[in-house]
Amino acid sequence: MEKLKDTLSQCYLAFIVLFMYAPIVTLVALSFNNGRSRAQWSGFTFDWYAEMWADQAIMAALRNTIIIAFVSAFIATVLGTIAAIGINNMRSVSRNTVMSITNIPMLNADIVTGISMMLCFIAFGVSLGFHTILIAHITFNLPYVILSVMPKVRQASKDTYEAALDLGATPVQAFFKVVLPELMPGVTSGFMLAFTMSLDDFIITHFTRGAGIDTISTLVYSQVRKGIKPTMYALSTVIFLTVFVVLMIGNFAPEWLKKRRK
Amino acid sequence: MSRNLLELQNITKSYDGQLILDDLTLDIHENSFVTFLGPSGCGKTTTLRIIGGFEKPDKGRVLFDGKDITNLPANKRQLNTVFQKYALFPHMSIEENIAFGLRIKNKSESYIKDKIKYALKLVNLDGFEKRSIDSLSGGQQQRIAIARAIVNEPRLLLLDEPLGALDLKLRQEMQYELIRLKNELGITFIYVTHDQEEALTMSDYVVVMNQGYIQQAGSPEQIYNEPENAFVADFIGDSNIVPGVMLRDYLVRIFGAEFKCIDAGFGVNKPVDVVIRPEDVEIVDDDDPRAILHGEMTHIIFKGEIYEMECTTPDGFEWLIHSTELHEPGKKVGLYVKPSNIQIMNKPESEDEEALGVEE
Amino acid sequence: MKNKSSRYLASPYIIWIVGFIVIPLLTIVYYGFTDRSGAFTLSNLAEILVWENYRPLYRSLILSAASTLICFLLAYPLAMILRWYKIGRGSIIVFIFILPMWMNSLLRILAWQTLLERKGVINGILTAMHLPEQHLINTTAAVLIGMVYDFLPFMILPLYNALMKIDDNTINAAYDLGASFWQVLTKIMLPLTVPGIVSGVTMVFVPALTTFAISNMLGGGKIYLIGNVIEQEFMQDSDWNQGSGLSLVLMMFVIVSMLIVNHFDDKKDMGRGGVI
Numbered sequence: 024m025e026k027l028k029d030t031l032s033q034c035y036l037a038f039i040v041l042f043m044y045a046p047i048v049t050l051v052a053l054s055f056n057n058g059r060s061r062a063q064w065s066g067f068t069f070d071w072y073a074e075m076w077a078d079q080a081i082m083a084a085l086r087n088t089i090i091i092a093f094v095s096a097f098i099a100t101v102l103g104t105i106a107a108i109g110i111n112n113m114r115s116v117s118r119n120t121v122m123s124i125t126n127i128p129m130l131n132a133d134i135v136t137g138i139s140m141m142l143c144f145i146a147f148g149v150s151l152g153f154h155t156i157l158i159a160h161i162t163f164n165l166p167y168v169i170l171s172v173m174p175k176v177r178q179a180s181k182d183t184y185e186a187a188l189d190l191g192a193t194p195v196q197a198f199f200k201v202v203l204p205e206l207m208p209g210v211t212s213g214f215m216l217a218f219t220m221s222l223d224d225f226i227i228t229h230f231t232r233g234a235g236i237d238t239i240s241t242l243v244y245s246q247v248r249k250g251i252k253p254t255m256y257a258l259s260t261v262i263f264l265t266v267f268v269v270l271m272i273g274n275f276a277p278e279w280l281k282k283r284r285k
Numbered sequence: 286m287s288r289n290l291l292e293l294q295n296i297t298k299s300y301d302g303q304l305i306l307d308d309l310t311l312d313i314h315e316n317s318f319v320t321f322l323g324p325s326g327c328g329k330t331t332t333l334r335i336i337g338g339f340e341k342p343d344k345g346r347v348l349f350d351g352k353d354i355t356n357l358p359a360n361k362r363q364l365n366t367v368f369q370k371y372a373l374f375p376h377m378s379i380e381e382n383i384a385f386g387l388r389i390k391n392k393s394e395s396y397i398k399d400k401i402k403y404a405l406k407l408v409n410l411d412g413f414e415k416r417s418i419d420s421l422s423g424g425q426q427q428r429i430a431i432a433r434a435i436v437n438e439p440r441l442l443l444l445d446e447p448l449g450a451l452d453l454k455l456r457q458e459m460q461y462e463l464i465r466l467k468n469e470l471g472i473t474f475i476y477v478t479h480d481q482e483e484a485l486t487m488s489d490y491v492v493v494m495n496q497g498y499i500q501q502a503g504s505p506e507q508i509y510n511e512p513e514n515a516f517v518a519d520f521i522g523d524s525n526i527v528p529g530v531m532l533r534d535y536l537v538r539i540f541g542a543e544f545k546c547i548d549a550g551f552g553v554n555k556p557v558d559v560v561i562r563p564e565d566v567e568i569v570d571d572d573d574p575r576a577i578l579h580g581e582m583t584h585i586i587f588k589g590e591i592y593e594m595e596c597t598t599p600d601g602f603e604w605l606i607h608s609t610e611l612h613e614p615g616k617k618v619g620l621y622v623k624p625s626n627i628q629i630m631n632k633p634e635s636e637d638e639e640a641l642g643v644e645e
Numbered sequence: 646m647k648n649k650s651s652r653y654l655a656s657p658y659i660i661w662i663v664g665f666i667v668i669p670l671l672t673i674v675y676y677g678f679t680d681r682s683g684a685f686t687l688s689n690l691a692e693i694l695v696w697e698n699y700r701p702l703y704r705s706l707i708l709s710a711a712s713t714l715i716c717f718l719l720a721y722p723l724a725m726i727l728r729w730y731k732i733g734r735g736s737i738i739v740f741i742f743i744l745p746m747w748m749n750s751l752l753r754i755l756a757w758q759t760l761l762e763r764k765g766v767i768n769g770i771l772t773a774m775h776l777p778e779q780h781l782i783n784t785t786a787a788v789l790i791g792m793v794y795d796f797l798p799f800m801i802l803p804l805y806n807a808l809m810k811i812d813d814n815t816i817n818a819a820y821d822l823g824a825s826f827w828q829v830l831t832k833i834m835l836p837l838t839v840p841g842i843v844s845g846v847t848m849v850f851v852p853a854l855t856t857f858a859i860s861n862m863l864g865g866g867k868i869y870l871i872g873n874v875i876e877q878e879f880m881q882d883s884d885w886n887q888g889s890g891l892s893l894v895l896m897m898f899v900i901v902s903m904l905i906v907n908h909f910d911d912k913k914d915m916g917r918g919g920v921i
Contacts, residue, residue, distance in 0.1 A: 275735075
C-alpha cells in the first residue's frame with residue numbers, strides 16, 4: 024500500500040515536471056537544430072546563436088530589456104524602501120489609504136494598468152518610448168518592493184536607531200549604519216522580485232512602448248505574426264539558461280556557502 | 286496484577302540510519318497511569334507515535350488487548366492522542382472540534398450534544414460550546430484537546446507532553462486535573478514528559494528512557510529511591526554521583542572514607558558508582574564523631590523551602606546538599622550519610638554499556 | 646522607528662503613485678464615460694452588450710474559469726505530495742516547480758506554438774509515425790493549454806505554502822479521531838488551505854480573463870477574447886472611448902470575481918507570503 028502510494032506520487036511529480044519542461048526543452052533542442060524544420064533533426068549547429076548575435080533587432084531588444092529591468096528595479100527599490108519607512112510612520116488612516124493605492128497595480132489586470140498609463144501619457148502629451156516603459160516598470164515594481172521591505176521595517180526596532188543616536192551618530196549615519204542593514208534582506212528580495220517582474224513583463228510594455236523600441240517580450244510577440252525564426256529559439260535558450268542560473272545562485276548559493284564554512 | 290492492555294514487543298525503529306528505538310519491550314497494564322520519561326531524543330515520543338499509529342516500527346509488534354495492531358492505521362485504533370501543541374482544528378468551533386470524532390462515526394446529533402456537554406463539564410469548561418479556538422488560553426485549549434479525545438471513549442489515552450507549553454502554576458493545576466480525570470474515566474493513560482517531577486507526581490508506573498533504551502521501569506518510589514544506573518539517578522532529581530569502591534558487603538569507600546551501606550552482592554574491592562540524594566547528606570560539626578568526610582561550605586542559594594548548598598571536600602568534589610539549616614560559605618563542616626540513604630550502582634564497563642544502562 | 650518627521654519620507658512615493666496610478670485610472674474613467682466630443686455618455690459601457698464584444702467576454706470567462714479549475718486540480722495533488730514527502734521551501738524540487746514562473750511567459754507560449762503548429766513538433770512526430778496530422782493550433786483547446794501552462798506555477802506556490810503551514814499533528818489528530826483520508830482532505834486540509842486557494846485562484850483567474858497574447862499566439866485570431874477586443878480598440882481601431890469603456894467593464898468583472906473569491910476567505914493574506 025505504502026509502496027503503491029509512493030510510486031503513484033512519483034509518477035505524478037514526473038508528469039507535472041514533464042508538462043512544465045518538455046516545451047522548454049524542445050525549444051532548447053530546436054535552437055541547435057541545423058534546419059528550419061520543427062519536426063526533423065538535421066544535425067547540430069551553433070549557427071542560430073551566431074545569427075542571433077548578429078541580429079541588430081534582437082540585440083537591441085535584449086539590451087533594452089536588461090537596462091529597463093535593472094534601472095527600474097533600482098529606482099523602485101530606492102524609492103520604495105524610503106517610502107516604506109515613511110508609510111510605517113503614518114497615522115493609520117493615511118497609511119491604509121496609501122497601502123490600498125499601492126496594491127492597485129498588483130490586483131488590477133495588467134491590461135488595464137497598461138492602457139491607463141498609455142492614455143495618460145498621450146493625453147498629457149508625453150511621447151511614448153524608452154522613458155515611458157521605464158516609468159511604467161518602476162510603477163508596477165514599487166508595490167513588490169514595498170511589500171518586501173514593509174515587514175522588515177515593522178520588525179526593525181526603534182531602539183537600535185535611538186541607541187545609535189544616543190552613541191553620537193547623526194540620523195543619516197544611524198540610518199546607513201544601523202537601520203539599513205536591518206532592512207537589507209527585505210531590500211534585496213524586493214530588488215530581485217522587481218528585476219524579474221520587469222524582465223518578464225509583456226502586457227504593460229506592449230501598451231507603453233512607442234514605435235521603434237522593443238523588449239524581448241514585445242519582439243517575440245511581433246515576430247510570431249511574421250513566423251518564428253530559429254534565432255528566437257536561440258534567444259529563448261539564452262534567456263532560460265540565464266534565469267535558471269541566476270535563480271539557482273540567488274536561492275542556493277547562501278546555503279552552499281554556509282555548509283562549506285562548516 | 287491486572288491484565289496487559291498494551292504490549293510492545295521488540296520494537297525497533299530508525300530514521301535515516303539513526304537508531305531511535307532498539308528492541309524495546311514493554312507491557313502496560315489496564316487502568317494504569319504510565320509515564321515515559323527521558324530527555325529529548327530519547328525515543329519516548331517515537332514510542333508514543335508507534336502506539337498511536339503515526340509511525341510503523343521497522344521491527345517488532347504492538348499488541349492491543351492481545352490483538353496485533355502493528356499494521357492497523359491510526360484511524361482504526363481504539364485509542365486517542367492528546368498532542369503536544371493540542372493540534373485543535375483552527376477552523377472549527379470548540380463544539381465542532383469535540384464532535385469531530387463522533388460525527389466521523391455517524392453518531393446521532395442528540396448523542397453528540399450530550400457527549401459534548403458531558404466532556405466540557407469534565408474538563409471544567411461548561412458553556413464553552415460556541416466559542417472559537419482563538420479565544421482560549423493555552424490551558425483551556427489543552428482541556429479542549431482532552432475533551433475531544435475522551436468523547437470517543439478510548440480505552441487508552443496517549444498524552445504527548447501535554448503540559449509542556451503551560452506556565453508552572455497552570456501546569457501544577459493541570460497535573461491534579463489529569464489525575465482526577467484518569468480516576469473518573471477509569472481508562473489507561475500513557476503520558477510522555479521530560480519533566481521528572483511531573484512523572485513522579487502523576488504516574489503509578491514510570492518508564493525512564495534514554496537513547497532508545499528503557500533505562501528503568503517501576504513505581505515512582507522505586508525509580509527515585511533505587512535508581513538502577515547513573516543515568517536514572519542523574520535524571521531523576523539532583524543527586525551526588527560519586528565513584529566508589531565496594532570493599533565488601535555493606536561497606537563502600539568514597540574518597541578514602543568508609544561508609545556503611547545496606548547493599549550486598551557486588552563482590553570485594555569492586556569499583557561502583559554511589560548515588561546520594563542532596564537531602565540525604567547531613568551537615569554536622571567538623572569535630573562531630575559522626576562526620577565521615579570533612580569539607581568547606583562553598584556556595585549557598587536560598588530556594589524557598591530549603592537552602593541549596595555546596596560543600597567542597599579536599600579531593601575537589603562539590604557535594605550538593607539540601608537542608609533547612611543554613612551553613613555559611615567558608616565554614617568547615619563534617620558530612621554524614623545514613624547507610625540506608627546510600628545507593629550503590631554497578632559501574633558501566635564500556636561506553637556502550639553506559640548507553641545501555643543496566644537494562645535487564 | 647517611529648517619529649513624526651520621517652513620515653514625509655513617503656512624499657516622493659505618494660507623488661509618484663498619484664501621478665502614475667491614480668491619474669491614469671481617472672483618465673481611463675474619463676475616456677470611458679465620454680464620447681469623442683467629450684460629452685458624458687454610457688454608450689461605451691453599453692458596447693459590451695453588442696454581440697462582437699459580449700461573445701469574447703463570455704468566452705474569456707469560460708476559458709479562464711476552466712483554466713483556473715484545471716490548474717487547481719493539477720496543483721493541489723502536487724502540493725499534497727510535496728507536503729507528504731516533507732519537501733521544504735529551500736529544496737531544489739520545490740524550486741523546479743516554481744521556476745517557470747520566472748521564465749518569460751511569451752517565450753513559454755512560443756514553445757507551445759512550436760509544439761502545436763501545423764508543421765510543428767507534435768505533427769512532425771505524428772507524420773514520422775505515419776499517423777494523420779492533427780489540427781491543434783488555433784483551437785480553443787490550444788488556448789486553454791496555453792493558459793494552464795502559463796499560470797500553473799502561480800497556483801502551485803500559494804497552495805504549497807498553505808499546505809506546508811498545516812501542522813502535522815493537526816492532520817494526525819484527525820486520523821486519530823477516526824477520519825479517513827477523504828475526510829481528512831475535505832474536513833481539514835481544504836478548509837485550512839482556503840487562503841492559499843483564494844490566492845492561487847486570483848493569480849490564475851485574473852490574468853487568464855484579461856490575456857490577449859495567449860489567444861493571439863495559440864488561437865491565431867480565431868479564438869477572440871475580451872483582451873483581444875480591447876487591445877485592438879487601442880492599437881488598431883484607435884477608438885479610445887470605446888476601449889476605455891470596455892476596459893472599465895473588464896475591471897468590474899475582475900473586481901467582482903475577486904470579491905466573490907475573497908468572500909470564502911475570512912482570514913486574508915495567509916497563503917500569500919513571498920515568492921521563492
